[in-house]
Amino acid sequence: MTAFADLMAFQRETEALAQIAGRLGWDQETMMPEGAAEQRGEEMAAIEGVLHSRRTDPRVGDWLASAKATDAAGARALDLIGRSYHRNVAVPGRLAAEIARVTSVAQGIWAEARAKDDVAHFLPVFEKVVALMREKGQALAEAGFGGGDVYDALLDDYEPGATAATIGAMFGRMRPRLVALREKVLGAAGHPAPVKGTFAKEGQLALARELATAFGYDWNRGRLDLAVHPFSSGSGNDARITTRVVEADPFNCLYSTIHEVGHACYELAIDPDHLFTPLGAGVSMGVHESQSRIYENQLGRSRAFTGWLHGRMRDTFGDFGVATAEEFYRSVNRVQSGYIRTEADEVHYNLHIMMRFDLERQVMAGVLEVADLEAAWNARFAEDFGVKVDRPANGVLQDVHWSVGLFGYFPTYTLGNVYAGCLMKALRADLPDIDADLARGDARPATDWLAAKVQRFGGLYRPAEVIERACGFAPSEAPLLDYLDAKFGDLYGL
Amino acid sequence: MTAFADLMAFQRETEALAQIAGRLGWDQETMMPEGAAEQRGEEMAAIEGVLHSRRTDPRVGDWLASAKATDAAGARALDLIGRSYHRNVAVPGRLAAEIARVTSVAQGIWAEARAKDDVAHFLPVFEKVVALMREKGQALAEAGFGGGDVYDALLDDYEPGATAATIGAMFGRMRPRLVALREKVLGAAGHPAPVKGTFAKEGQLALARELATAFGYDWNRGRLDLAVHPFSSGSGNDARITTRVVEADPFNCLYSTIHEVGHACYELAIDPDHLFTPLGAGVSMGVHESQSRIYENQLGRSRAFTGWLHGRMRDTFGDFGVATAEEFYRSVNRVQSGYIRTEADEVHYNLHIMMRFDLERQVMAGVLEVADLEAAWNARFAEDFGVKVDRPANGVLQDVHWSVGLFGYFPTYTLGNVYAGCLMKALRADLPDIDADLARGDARPATDWLAAKVQRFGGLYRPAEVIERACGFAPSEAPLLDYLDAKFGDLYGL
Numbered sequence: 010m011t012a013f014a015d016l017m018a019f020q021r022e023t024e025a026l027a028q029i030a031g032r033l034g035w036d037q038e039t040m041m042p043e044g045a046a047e048q049r050g051e052e053m054a055a056i057e058g059v060l061h062s063r064r065t066d067p068r069v070g071d072w073l074a075s076a077k078a079t080d081a082a083g084a085r086a087l088d089l090i091g092r093s094y095h096r097n098v099a100v101p102g103r104l105a106a107e108i109a110r111v112t113s114v115a116q117g118i119w120a121e122a123r124a125k126d127d128v129a130h131f132l133p134v135f136e137k138v139v140a141l142m143r144e145k146g147q148a149l150a151e152a153g154f155g156g157g158d159v160y161d162a163l164l165d166d167y168e169p170g171a172t173a174a175t176i177g178a179m180f181g182r183m184r185p186r187l188v189a190l191r192e193k194v195l196g197a198a199g200h201p202a203p204v205k206g207t208f209a210k211e212g213q214l215a216l217a218r219e220l221a222t223a224f225g226y227d228w229n230r231g232r233l234d235l236a237v238h239p240f241s242s243g244s245g246n247d248a249r250i251t252t253r254v255v256e257a258d259p260f261n262c263l264y265s266t267i268h269e270v271g272h273a274c275y276e277l278a279i280d281p282d283h284l285f286t287p288l289g290a291g292v293s294m295g296v297h298e299s300q301s302r303i304y305e306n307q308l309g310r311s312r313a314f315t316g317w318l319h320g321r322m323r324d325t326f327g328d329f330g331v332a333t334a335e336e337f338y339r340s341v342n343r344v345q346s347g348y349i350r351t352e353a354d355e356v357h358y359n360l361h362i363m364m365r366f367d368l369e370r371q372v373m374a375g376v377l378e379v380a381d382l383e384a385a386w387n388a389r390f391a392e393d394f395g396v397k398v399d400r401p402a403n404g405v406l407q408d409v410h411w412s413v414g415l416f417g418y419f420p421t422y423t424l425g426n427v428y429a430g431c432l433m434k435a436l437r438a439d440l441p442d443i444d445a446d447l448a449r450g451d452a453r454p455a456t457d458w459l460a461a462k463v464q465r466f467g468g469l470y471r472p473a474e475v476i477e478r479a480c481g482f483a484p485s486e487a488p489l490l491d492y493l494d495a496k497f498g499d500l501y502g503l
Numbered sequence: 504m505t506a507f508a509d510l511m512a513f514q515r516e517t518e519a520l521a522q523i524a525g526r527l528g529w530d531q532e533t534m535m536p537e538g539a540a541e542q543r544g545e546e547m548a549a550i551e552g553v554l555h556s557r558r559t560d561p562r563v564g565d566w567l568a569s570a571k572a573t574d575a576a577g578a579r580a581l582d583l584i585g586r587s588y589h590r591n592v593a594v595p596g597r598l599a600a601e602i603a604r605v606t607s608v609a610q611g612i613w614a615e616a617r618a619k620d621d622v623a624h625f626l627p628v629f630e631k632v633v634a635l636m637r638e639k640g641q642a643l644a645e646a647g648f649g650g651g652d653v654y655d656a657l658l659d660d661y662e663p664g665a666t667a668a669t670i671g672a673m674f675g676r677m678r679p680r681l682v683a684l685r686e687k688v689l690g691a692a693g694h695p696a697p698v699k700g701t702f703a704k705e706g707q708l709a710l711a712r713e714l715a716t717a718f719g720y721d722w723n724r725g726r727l728d729l730a731v732h733p734f735s736s737g738s739g740n741d742a743r744i745t746t747r748v749v750e751a752d753p754f755n756c757l758y759s760t761i762h763e764v765g766h767a768c769y770e771l772a773i774d775p776d777h778l779f780t781p782l783g784a785g786v787s788m789g790v791h792e793s794q795s796r797i798y799e800n801q802l803g804r805s806r807a808f809t810g811w812l813h814g815r816m817r818d819t820f821g822d823f824g825v826a827t828a829e830e831f832y833r834s835v836n837r838v839q840s841g842y843i844r845t846e847a848d849e850v851h852y853n854l855h856i857m858m859r860f861d862l863e864r865q866v867m868a869g870v871l872e873v874a875d876l877e878a879a880w881n882a883r884f885a886e887d888f889g890v891k892v893d894r895p896a897n898g899v900l901q902d903v904h905w906s907v908g909l910f911g912y913f914p915t916y917t918l919g920n921v922y923a924g925c926l927m928k929a930l931r932a933d934l935p936d937i938d939a940d941l942a943r944g945d946a947r948p949a950t951d952w953l954a955a956k957v958q959r960f961g962g963l964y965r966p967a968e969v970i971e972r973a974c975g976f977a978p979s980e981a982p983l984l985d986y987l988d989a990k991f992g993d994l995y996g997l
């Protein structure tokens with residue numbers, strides 16, 4: 010065998026083992042009996058240890074030095090394996106193990122602190138997490154990742170090629186328009202009423218399944234289960250989704266299902282030739298999020314689709330107090346200032362992200378101390394949202410991300426929204442009848458378009474490249490902002 | 504660290520990875536979407552590859568050569584790791600891989616052949632399986648396992664220390680008494696009626712859960728799901744069970760649940776200090792089966808327990824045509840000649856096993872050709888059961904075991920029954936009021952006794968040793984045969 014073939018065979022096994030680790034994570038959140046938690050921690054550590062030693066195996070370095078690809082997919086696979094190898098060897102084993110250990114403890118302490126609204130309880134372990142992540146970012150920066158910048162070196166893990174400078178510049182252009190839209194909407198005369206009532210679990214789950222089907226989810230290669238925090242999991246021919254049910258808020262279940270279907274459909278649509286290669290998964294967090302967001306928002310919260318959903322809601326739950334499709338559309342898209350990012354509407358969502366992005370950059374750069382983070386959060390929130398944070402669980406303690414060391418992750422959510430805006434513009438140009446399809450409850454023409462234009466390539470192209478190829482224009486924030494202005498201008502009669 | 508500590512740390516990770524492989528197997532039979540089957544095959548091969556290379560890692564050999572244990576548990580752990588290591592290195596990697604590949608294909612072909620009643624369809628691949636298993640047995644025998652005997656070397660995988668000679672001698676003593684009992688029972692004047700009707704799935708599953716609780720199953724460390732063929736899976740703090748529902752036959756679900764609870768309780772009761780060591784799982788198939796069988800039969804099919812179950816059946820399903828507890832007890836224990844081992848009553852079950860034991864020894868010894876196995880099966884069945892096999896699915900094709908290379912496994916089922924007979928004798932002596940407990944639907948005094956006397960030791964003692972320590976006498980077939988004679992003599996008024 011050649012070095013290339015040897016490397017790809019080795020990588021294939023590594024990818025298969027990584028799938029197993031993912032499946033174990035799924036089990037932990039959906040099926041695992043409670044009493045197994047501690048044991049599972051040791052099992053996860055064992056498989057992560059195997060993966061780490063394979064990803065830093067010196068043979069990979071040797072193979073990379075002499076392997077030659079014969080086509081573009083092979084060349085891209087070598088790039089991605091090389092990237093992973095060099096990132097992994099750049100972080101000392103001692104540091105990687107310490108990060109795994111400390112973040113696992115920190116996540117538990119964060120959950121306690123959030124439950125008790127006690128920031129001080131979280132700060133000591135969070136200091137350690139921040140110090141370790143700075144050290145990791147430093148090690149990666151020294152190895153040349155992120156152009157030598159600590160934050161960019163971390164960001165590069167989630168959105169290869171992105172930098173804080175370009176993202177920051179884009180966010181800077183977006184923020185004034187979002188703030189202006191927010192103010193106009195909140196100041197509008199008529200506000201939609203929220204949906205009220207109790208919506209039985211069985212009905213919500215039946216409708217969630219129907220929605221997944223409407224968006225083309227392949228039940229032969231996936232399944233839907235309940236989880237505390239909805240997520241999707243798995244690649245290739247086994248991409249599962251989860252949802253949760255809040256009986257007072259059916260949109261929680263229904264729209265989180267559509268969101269996770271977007272993630273899962275991406276994985277399921279990837280060219281089967283890429284299975285168990287570095288090209289066999291979504292290419293970045295931003296592109297992944299663009300799929301979940303366009304399914305959930307641009308398609309799922311459109312007037313056309315909610316018109317159909319309104320009828321299915323009435324079929325399922327009877328008269329639930331929302332008489333017309335238009336009234337339902339307005340309820341689904343109700344804009345409201347709130348503390349919680351995950352509950353935010355399309356107008357507010359990106360403002361939540363921008364705030365986190367600015368704060369986490371300052372923390373990583375060492376210009377904002379961990380002890381001062383809460384005050385900085387509250388000041389910024391008052392500035393952007395015009396509301397005083399009432400308690401830490403609604404403020405700096407609300408997200409799990411930082412507790413587990415995810416610095417550089419947040420901006421990919423807004424990047425996903427931006428990409429979704431671009432894709433929707435191109436999709437509408439290619440599929441002029443899409444609203445008629447959505448109004449019949451059939452989103453598949455749209456999702457088939459996404460599968461053909463974005464999803465099937467997996468990791469073949471770089472993140473911004475796959476979006477540009479799909480759209481025929483370079484991605485920018487403009488289509489998203491235009492879409493939001495038009496949609497909410499219309500909805501609120503601005 | 505010392506060689507002992509190094510070895511145990513390495514082993515700990517291996518055990519954790521083995522748990523993961525087991526969990527993946529559970530997922531495959533309960534949760535996995537159908538379309539993921541092929542991908543899962545590659546994932547399983549990857550983790551099995553990791554396990555195989557750890558189990559044959561030359562460092563294990565080095566550590567074993569110099570490791571010193573400081574207590575009995577440590578010494579036993581070294582024995583078990585050494586046993587596993589030497590068995591694994593005795594089988595050439597090429598042969599192990601070929602067995603994995605061929606048996607995986609053979610299982611699929613066997614399922615097709617059984618569905619079509621087409622023995623000829625199965626024979627070509629089965630020839631290969633048999634040749635490979637002979638080769639494996641030969642390699643193990645040459646390495647000194649099974650005292651140099653091919654069949655014993657394979658049997659040793661499932662029941663360490665057992666030999667075909669001693670098992671054959673015991674079976675020889677058992678068979679005349681079982682045949683005599685069978686003839687008397689079948690010739691008896693009054694036969695119990697089978698239970699008839701349709702028993703709703705929900706009711707069966709609710710009752711199955713209640714039965715698991717009655718036998719002390721720890722729901723905080725386990726769960727119950729549906730599977731085509733019921734099984735249990737996992738060790739330590741995560742031992743899951745499965746069952747199936749046949750609406751015309753509630754005993755299928757209820758008694759397979761109790762059976763699997765027996766297996767799972769064994770794993771859950773093992774001393775937590777043994778977790779992730781070679782002592783952290785049931786010591787042999789025979790001892791494992793003794794637990795599932797005593798739960799299912801000696802306890803679960805007792806007059807006392809079925810008296811309680813009769814009431815719960817009436818509570819759950821209403822009047823189902825069996826008026827008295829005594830009538831119900833007779834229905835549950837109805838003796839009937841039948842083709843299928845897994846559906847056999849306590850009188851017939853061991854006759855099914857003895858037949859397979861004799862045939863598989865002849866196949867492994869090369870004195871019975873694969874092409875002649877069906878004829879040999881049918882002749883022996885007519886002799887032992889007085890019935891002509893009507894079709895291969897009811898005959899030589901009924902069990903999956905041989906298709907996946909499980910030669911030497913069948914006798915452990917009867918060994919389990921024999922051990923269960925011994926344990927029940929000792930248990931009755933220690934717990935004179937057990938029938939009163941069972942009559943209240945509480946099997947926990949019995950299962951607590953088993954946990955304390957057998958289960959908690961895990962792999963600490965050798966199989967026959969743990970039974971002898973629990974019983975206070977050397978295990979023999981006599982208690983089982985006495986129990987069967989008494990129970991069915993009474994039931995059939997012999």
